[in-house]
Every structure is written in structure tokens, then in C-alpha cells.
Amino acid sequence: MSAAATLLPLAVVIPIGGAVISPLIARLHRTLPLIVGMIAMTGSVLVLIPPAGQVYSGSGHVVVHFFSAEHPVHGKLLGIAFAADPFGMMFALLAAGLGGLLLLSLLSEFGGLGEREIGGLACLVQLLLAALIGAALTADTVNLFVWFEVAALASYGLAGFFLERPIALEAAFKILVLTSIAGFAVFVGAGLLYSKQGALSFAQLHNSLLGGDSRVDLVALALLIAGFGTKAGIAPFHGWLPDAHTPVPGGISALFSGLMVDLGIVAIARLTLQVYGAGSGHAMLGLVTGLGITSALLGAIMALAQDDLKRLLAWDTVSQMGLLLTGFGSGTEEGVGGAAFQLVSHGLFKALLFLCAGSVVHSTGLTKLSEIGGLARRRPVVTAAFTVGALSISGVPGFSGYASLSLIHAGLEDQPVIHALALIAQVITVAALARATWLGFYRRREEEYEQLERTPIGMRVALFVVGAACIVFGIFPSEFVDRVVGPAASILLDPSGYSHAVLAGSGTVPVSTLVFDYGKASDLITTAIEIAIGLLVAVIYLRIREPRPVTWLRRLHTGSVNDYAAYLAGGIALAAGILLGG
Amino acid sequence: MIVANYVAAGILFCIGLLTVLTRRNLIKIVLGLSLMEASTYLLMVSMAYRRHSTAPVLTSPPDGKSFADLVHGDVADPVLQNFCLTAIVIGVAVTAVFLSAAVRVAQHYRSVDADDMTALTG
Numbered sequence: 205m206s207a208a209a210t211l212l213p214l215a216v217v218i219p220i221g222g223a224v225i226s227p228l229i230a231r232l233h234r235t236l237p238l239i240v241g242m243i244a245m246t247g248s249v250l251v252l253i254p255p256a257g258q259v260y261s262g263s264g265h266v267v268v269h270f271f272s273a274e275h276p277v278h279g280k281l282l283g284i285a286f287a288a289d290p291f292g293m294m295f296a297l298l299a300a301g302l303g304g305l306l307l308l309s310l311l312s313e314f315g316g317l318g319e320r321e322i323g324g325l326a327c328l329v330q331l332l333l334a335a336l337i338g339a340a341l342t343a344d345t346v347n348l349f350v351w352f353e354v355a356a357l358a359s360y361g362l363a364g365f366f367l368e369r370p371i372a373l374e375a376a377f378k379i380l381v382l383t384s385i386a387g388f389a390v391f392v393g394a395g396l397l398y399s400k401q402g403a404l405s406f407a408q409l410h411n412s413l414l415g416g417d418s419r420v421d422l423v424a425l426a427l428l429i430a431g432f433g434t435k436a437g438i439a440p441f442h443g444w445l446p447d448a449h450t451p452v453p454g455g456i457s458a459l460f461s462g463l464m465v466d467l468g469i470v471a472i473a474r475l476t477l478q479v480y481g482a483g484s485g486h487a488m489l490g491l492v493t494g495l496g497i498t499s500a501l502l503g504a505i506m507a508l509a510q511d512d513l514k515r516l517l518a519w520d521t522v523s524q525m526g527l528l529l530t531g532f533g534s535g536t537e538e539g540v541g542g543a544a545f546q547l548v549s550h551g552l553f554k555a556l557l558f559l560c561a562g563s564v565v566h567s568t569g570l571t572k573l574s575e576i577g578g579l580a581r582r583r584p585v586v587t588a589a590f591t592v593g594a595l596s597i598s599g600v601p602g603f604s605g606y607a608s609l610s611l612i613h614a615g616l617e618d619q620p621v622i623h624a625l626a627l628i629a630q631v632i633t634v635a636a637l638a639r640a641t642w643l644g645f646y647r648r649r650e651e652e653y654e655q656l657e658r659t660p661i662g663m664r665v666a667l668f669v670v671g672a673a674c675i676v677f678g679i680f681p682s683e684f685v686d687r688v689v690g691p692a693a694s695i696l697l698d699p700s701g702y703s704h705a706v707l708a709g710s711g712t713v714p715v716s717t718l719v720f721d722y723g724k725a726s727d728l729i730t731t732a733i734e735i736a737i738g739l740l741v742a743v744i745y746l747r748i749r750e751p752r753p754v755t756w757l758r759r760l761h762t763g764s765v766n767d768y769a770a771y772l773a774g775g776i777a778l779a780a781g782i783l784l785g786g
Numbered sequence: 787m788i789v790a791n792y793v794a795a796g797i798l799f800c801i802g803l804l805t806v807l808t809r810r811n812l813i814k815i816v817l818g819l820s821l822m823e824a825s826t827y828l829l830m831v832s833m834a835y836r837r838h839s840t841a842p843v844l845t846s847p848p849d850g851k852s853f854a855d856l857v858h859g860d861v862a863d864p865v866l867q868n869f870c871l872t873a874i875v876i877g878v879a880v881t882a883v884f885l886s887a888a889v890r891v892a893q894h895y896r897s898v899d900a901d902d903m904t905a906l907t908g
Contacts, residue, residue: 374903399833763904
């Protein structure tokens with residue numbers, strides 16, 4: 205165990221400390237929670253840097269810290285451990301860095317709130333970020349469940365925090381019910397897996413699962429996928445997601461969409477690829493791909509049909525999470541690497557888009573696309589930022605989505621049907637974002653706005669940094685693929701290597717062969733065709749009445765919490781059926 | 787393992803789920819979720835049990851048992867019981883949040899009917 209590894213727990217402890225101190229110190233002065241929060245998140249990034257240096261040196265390393273020095277004995281590990289591999293470290297750094305920026309933006313937007321409120325807000329945000337960092341670094345199922353619940357508790361608080369709009373209560377109740385059921389699924393899944401295999405740590409579980417999966421293991425896997433799928437907003441477990449994003453401020457939506465839902469994706473990727481293993485040959489990867497592509501299509505179609513700007517972006521999150529799962533489910537190095545890259549790109553561009561949407565709502569007081577418009581002339585900076593986000597999401601070369609989307613599509617080439625459906629989902633996504641950008645920003649609006657407030661300085665800083673990051677990742681993706689994404693994909697696809705490394709306390713990641721070629725003509729042509737068709741679909745959709753199938757899909761989302769819980773329960777049964785039948 | 791407990795846990799879980807799926811009263815939904823939660827605890831504790839085993843306290847063996855018996859695993863599985871305790875603590879916090887949300891809903895909407903809270907659709 206290296207000295208740098210002992211820093212890993214601090215990356216979680218510091219934000220939790222900040223979360224405890226913020227509400228107390230807010231009584232002294234209302235700017236103090238902002239200062240404490242920024243110190244905590246900066247501290248968290250700084251303590252991650254030495255271990256990250258080790259993780260990304262050479263072809264990649266796994267750095268492990270055993271809590272209370274409880275080292276594995278004869279390959280058995282019951283103590284809690286943090287194992288930073290290139291994949292987990294990538295998400296931990298994203299959560300700490302982007303999370304700090306979002307905290308800055310949120311607290312400067314709501315600097316006028318009372319002391320108690322601002323302290324509580326800072327506390328909840330830091331708690332959520334601590335849970336995300338913990339979930340990225342943890343190496344066992346129970347610890348993962350605990351971080352899941354910590355993130356869930358923080359998200360309940362954040363969803364119901366701003367009660368000027370009573371629908372926030374409705375959203376909070378839905379997220380409470382669905383995430384609670386998901387929590388039971390994860391809890392029972394982890395418990396079943398332990399009682400069958402006698403192991404909690406991913407490494408030991410993988411070794412004992414090599415002997416073949418019994419029916420109990422498959423039921424446990426179905427419960428875990430459903431539970432984390434709910435957190436990730438994967439269809440049919442997604443009922444809470446669009447509702448929870450609609451009434452909350454932009455910064456909180458950005459936090460939910462850019463970072464929190466990824467917890468579910470990271471957990472599913474780890475459980476399927478590193479614990480059960482891509483080579484185990486049962487229906488698992490098929491289930492993950494199927495859930496993924498369904499969400500990708502459903503989310504894209506529903507996004508195209510929305511009138512509320514933030515709800516549109518939330519539906520797009522459902523779509524993007526589906527695409528991520530499809531990438532991880534492909535089990536190929538390109539697909540998994542592309543999905544890992546997209547995890548970062550999506551975090552950045554979705555945070556950017558939600559911050560813009562939040563800024564629009566903050567300054568105009570309007571939320572519907574049909575009511576806003578003409579912001580390009582009145583709010584050029586926000587418009588530019590939103591455009592950067594929309595271009596990134598569409599996969600335009602030079603922005604952060606291009607490389608990750610190209611890699612995911614390359615990884616799907618062996619599965620022509622899934623590949624075609626993924627391309628269709630991408631076309632609809634382009635159309636949805638093009639429609640939103642046109643209606644909200646570039647369309648002419650003759651009458652002046654009743655109110656048009658200034659964007660707070662912290663929000664502008666966050667917009668600028670996140671927008672710049674989208675462009676930097678877009679211009680220099682090859683470096684990032686070589687150093688970070690490639691090792692992340694190779695450790696995800698090498699479960700035995702991962703388990704050896706964790707049980708030995710450290711280990712090396714196999715050399716990745718993943719490369720990204722910016723000038724590949726077929727990718728550029730596909731992207732150009734996708735965007736052209738997407739724009740055409742957007743133009744057509746603006747002129748026609750809502751097609752019947754879209755209306756049917758909208759009617760399925762009744763808004764009733766009972767129905768959403770029924771979809772979730774049905775989804776669990778379906779997942780278990782597929783795994784047991786396959 | 788105790789089969790009767792597994793069956794009981796399954797039935798309790800289903801009753802709770804049925805409540806969540808069919809009742810519109812928010813308080814009843816919360817009660818249904820609590821029932822589901824309790825059934826998972828029963829399942830965990832039953833999975834931890836082994837035939838003729840004692841509580842996982844390893845310091846002073848009960849009458850008729852030697853220390854060696856305990857070391858050789860003649861105790862209930864402490865890991866699952868720990869797991870269960872963690873979940874109970876989390877469950878208390880979640881129920882508190884649930885009920886405070888229900889109180890807020892009752893104050894705002896003057897109703898605890900889930901069908902009055904369907905402004906967010908599609």
C-alpha cells in the first residue's frame with residue numbers, strides 16, 4: 205500500500221466534513237458556507253491528485269486502501285476497501301471538480317437566501333458529492349449500497365428544497381418512492397450475493413462467481429441492475445427523473461443529471477463487467493444493451509416532444525444514460541471506452557446545458573420554450589454556452605461529444621440492429637436539441653421580456669469553465685483516450701486483473717490498444733449525415749402536429765406515483781425473467 | 787436459513803408492494819414501503835441464521851459451548867446482521883424524510899391523495 209493510497213479516504217471525508225461545518229458556520233455569515241464548500245471541494249480534488257498520478261502512470265495502475273489496515277487473508281476480504289482504478293478515479297475526479305463548480309454556481313445564485321437555507325443547501329450538495337466520490341472508489345457491495353443511500357437522502361432533500369413551486373413536493377415524493385424501492389432492490393441483491401458467495405468485495409465475488417452463476421446469483425444481479433438502473437434513470441425505471449429535474453433550480457438539475465445519475469451507471473458497469481465478467485456468457489450483456497437502447501430511444505423521442513426546456517434536457521439524460529449502458533453492454537474495448545469517455549463528456553455538456561437553462565429561468569422567470577425566445581440578442585453569453593452544449597451533445601467534431609460517440613458507435617459495429625437503433629436515437633437527439641436551441645434562443649421574439657435579471661457572477665464563471673472544458677475535450681480527445689479512457693476500458697474488461705490487483709493491494713492495468721483517430725473519414729461522414737437528418741427532422745417536427753405514437757408515449761407517463769412504481773416493479777420482474785431464462 | 791421466514795418475507799414484501807401500487811393515500815404508500823423494508827430485514831436476519839447457532843458474540847461463550855465452537859463458525863453470520871443494522875438506521879432517516887414530505891404535501895395541497903399530485907406528466 206503506497207502513501208498516496210492513504211489519501212483516498214480523505215477525498216470523501218473532506219466533503220463530508222464540509223457538509224457538517226457548512227450549516228453551523230452559516231449562522232456567523234451567509235457567505236461562509238460558500239467559502240467552506242469551495243475549500244472542501246478543492247481539498248477533495250487536491251487529495252485525489254497524488255493517487256491519480258499513480259493510477260494514470262504508465263499503462264495504468266490500481267491503487268488500493270484497506271480501512272483499519274484490514275488486509276485480505278487467503279484471498280478473502282471482508283473489511284472495507286477503496287480501490288482507485290482508472291475508471292473509478294476518472295469519475296471521482298469529475299465529481300469533485302465539476303461538483304465544486306456547480307456548488308459555486310448554486311451558492312452564488314442563491315446568495316440571497318436566509319442563513320439556515322444556504323447552510324442546508326451547501327450541506328446537501330457536499331453530501332451528494334461525497335457519496336458520488338465514495339461510490340466511484342469503493343470496492344465492495346455493501347459500501348456501494350451505503351453511498352447509494354447517502355446520495356439518495358441528499359437528492360430527496362435537494363429535490364424538495366425549493367418550495368416556491370409546489371410541484372417540487374410532487375417531484376420529491378416521486379423520487380422518494382422510486383429510489384426507496386430501488387434501495388430495497390440493491391440491499392436484497394447485495395445480501396443474496398453475500399449469503400450465496402460469502403463475499404462482499406468485488407474482487408472476491410468475481411473469483412467465487414467464476415465457478416458459474418446459480419439462480420440466486422442471477423436474481424441478485426437482476427435486483428442490482430434494476431436498483432442502480434433506477435438511480436441512473438434507465439427505462440422502465442426512469443419515472444422519477446424528468447419530474448425531479450423540472451421544478452428544481454438549474455444548478456441542482458445539473459448536479460442530478462451531470463453527476464448523480466452516473467452513480468447508477470458506474471455501479472452497473474462495475475457489477476456487470478468487473479464482478480460477473482463480460483465473458484461469462486449469460487444474458488447479462490443482452491439485458492444491459494436492451495435496457496440501454498430502449499432508454500436511448502424513449503428518452504430521445506420524449507425530449508423531442510417537450511415544451512419545458514429543463515424537462516427536455518432531463519429526458520435527454522434518460523436517452524444519454526441509455527446510450528452509456530449500450531456502450532458498456534457491448535463488451536468491446538471501443539464501446540466500453542467510448543461509454544467511459546461519454547460519462548465525462550455527458551457530465552460536462554449536460555451540466556452546461558442545465559446551467560444555461562437555469563440561467564434562463566432565473567433571469568426571465570419563464571420555463572416553456574413556447575414562451576421564451578430571442579435570447580440570442582438579449583443574452584449572448586448564455587446563448588453561446590447553450591450552443592456549445594448542443595453542439596457537443598450532437599457530436600459535432602471539435603466538441604466533446606464527437607470522440608465518445610464515434611467510439612461507442614465503433615464498438616457497436618458487430619451488432620447491426622443495435623447500431624442502427626443507436627444511430628436513430630442520435631438523430632432524434634440532434635433534432636430535439638436543435639429544436640430547443642432554435643425555439644429558445646435564435647427564434648425572433650418581438651415583445652420585450654417583463655423581467656430580465658442579470659446572471660450571477662459565480663454562475664458565469666461556472667458556465668465559462670464548463671464550456672471551455674467541453675471544447676478542450678473536443679479538440680484534444682486523443683490525449684485523453686490514451687491516458688485515461690483506454691486504461692479505464694482495459695481494467696473494466698479485465699475482471700481477473702482487477703480482482704488480483706485489489707486482493708494484492710496494488711496492480712498494473714493491461715496495456716490498452718484503444719486509439720481515437722480524429723481524421724477517420726467514415727466517422728466524419730456518418731456524423732455529417734446524422735446531423736443533416738437531425739436538422740431535417742427538427743424542421744419537420746416544428747411544422748407538424750404531434751404524431752400519434754408520441755402522444756401514446758406521453759400518455760404512458762401519467763404522473764401518478766403508483767404507475768411509476770408499477771413500471772419499476774414490472775422492470776425488476778422482467779430483468780429477473782430475462783436473466784433466468786437466458 | 788429458515789424457509790418459513792423466507793416465505794413470510796416474500797409475502798410481506800408483496801403486500802407492501804401491492805399497497806404502493808394500488809393505494810393513493812400518501813401515508814398508506816409510506817406504510818407500504820415500510821412494510822417492504824421490514825420484509826427485507828426479516829430476509830437478511832433469516833439468511834444469517836445457521837442451525838443450532840448462537841448470537842455472534844465471540845467474547846464469552848454461552849453454557850454448553852466452548853470457545854472453539856464459536857471460532858469454528860457455530861454462530862449466526864454477523865455480516866448480514868450488520869448489513870441489516872446499517873439498513874435499519876438508513877430506513878429510519880428515509881421514513882422521517884418521507885413523513886415530512888407528506889406533511890408538506892398536506893399543507894400545500896390540502897390533500898394526501900397521490901392523484902392530486904400529477905401536475906408533472908409526459
